[in-house]
Amino acid sequence: MSKKILAIYYTQSGQLADIMTAFTAPLAHAGAAVETVQIKPVEDFKFPWTGSRFFSVMPDCVLGVPRPIEEPDFKQTKYDLVILGYQPWFLSPSIPCNALLHNQTFQQLVKDTPVITISEARNMWLNAWVRVRKMLKDLGATHVGNIALFDRHPNPISFITIFYWMLTGKKEKYLNIFPKPGVDAADIAGTAKFGQIVASRLAAGRWEGLQDELLAEKAVEIKYPLMFIEARAKPIFRAWAKIISSRKNQAPWIAAFKYYLFAALFLGAPILLTLDAIFLRPFSSRRIAKKKLSYLQVNY
Numbered sequence: 001m002s003k004k005i006l007a008i009y010y011t012q013s014g015q016l017a018d019i020m021t022a023f024t025a026p027l028a029h030a031g032a033a034v035e036t037v038q039i040k041p042v043e044d045f046k047f048p049w050t051g052s053r054f055f056s057v058m059p060d061c062v063l064g065v066p067r068p069i070e071e072p073d074f075k076q077t078k079y080d081l082v083i084l085g086y087q088p089w090f091l092s093p094s095i096p097c098n099a100l101l102h103n104q105t106f107q108q109l110v111k112d113t114p115v116i117t118i119s120e121a122r123n124m125w126l127n128a129w130v131r132v133r134k135m136l137k138d139l140g141a142t143h144v145g146n147i148a149l150f151d152r153h154p155n156p157i158s159f160i161t162i163f164y165w166m167l168t169g170k171k172e173k174y175l176n177i178f179p180k181p182g183v184d185a186a187d188i189a190g191t192a193k194f195g196q197i198v199a200s201r202l203a204a205g206r207w208e209g210l211q212d213e214l215l216a217e218k219a220v221e222i223k224y225p226l227m228f229i230e231a232r233a234k235p236i237f238r239a240w241a242k243i244i245s246s247r248k249n250q251a252p253w254i255a256a257f258k259y260y261l262f263a264a265l266f267l268g269a270p271i272l273l274t275l276d277a278i279f280l281r282p283f284s285s286r287r288i289a290k291k292k293l294s295y296l297q298v299n300y
């Protein structure tokens, strides 16, 4: 009997749909029955965004407030493998992904079931990953693999290009000068090789060591400067989220957060990274290696 796979995700631009298609193609080719389901928020987030709507979701993302989704209609009650695609929003699991992880039907489905996570991000995905990994662990899922895709362009460049993309809906070269935003087409197509690895594991029914095999193919790469920035940003985002959500009139606070974010990225981050490169990083190689390893593992 063919193996049953559930591939579930949410997408606005279709980028994650392309990734899931490329990733699952070798599995379907190998004869598995791949059921693809999209998470549907009851009130969907309009795409493209306006600037104010974009920043207004920050508190709910960071504080992990789920919003209602339509009850997912799964064909099976048990799958041989669940593939969860997700994206970070404000260094946190996106609201639709968080809502799915709070959905009872999905919770029952992943219990004692092999799960592979695949994320697509601008480039800051570590905090969201730690939260998704923890939630899956708490649900009793057997987390066997993780793949993390991101935009490889320099941080300030992808910050500009993602706003162009998110606010216009066009995954195109801004002003014909900037690079195309998002995950590179070659990286999207390249997920097929991870799918191939998973296909042979599925056939053999042996998940042990899958993550190491994926890591050898660079399914996850950790960039130190981004890891450094995310670690500093995490408590600050939380503080902002708490302040904003406690206000009756949130608009001025959301605007203030927006200006903070621009200043932090273009001024704060380069200064902190320079200070770190001089005073801390040269003496912390073991601590950094340990931290990186913690992000590479599925069971930590």
Ligand SMILES: Cc1cc2nc3c(=O)[nH]c(=O)nc-3n(C[C@H](O)[C@H](O)[C@H](O)COP(=O)(O)O)c2cc1C
Residues within 6 Å of the ligand: 010, 011, 012, 013, 014, 015, 016, 017, 054, 057, 087, 088, 089, 090, 091, 092, 120, 121, 122, 123, 124, 125, 166
């Ligand atoms: C509200 C919002 C917040 C985002 N925050 C982050 C973030 O913190 N880190 C990051 O790397 N990408 C971030 N992104 C980019 C997304 O993770 C994702 O790559 C992009 O939105 C494309 O996803 P799609 O398939 O849903 O269109 C954000 C996107 C949105 C819409």
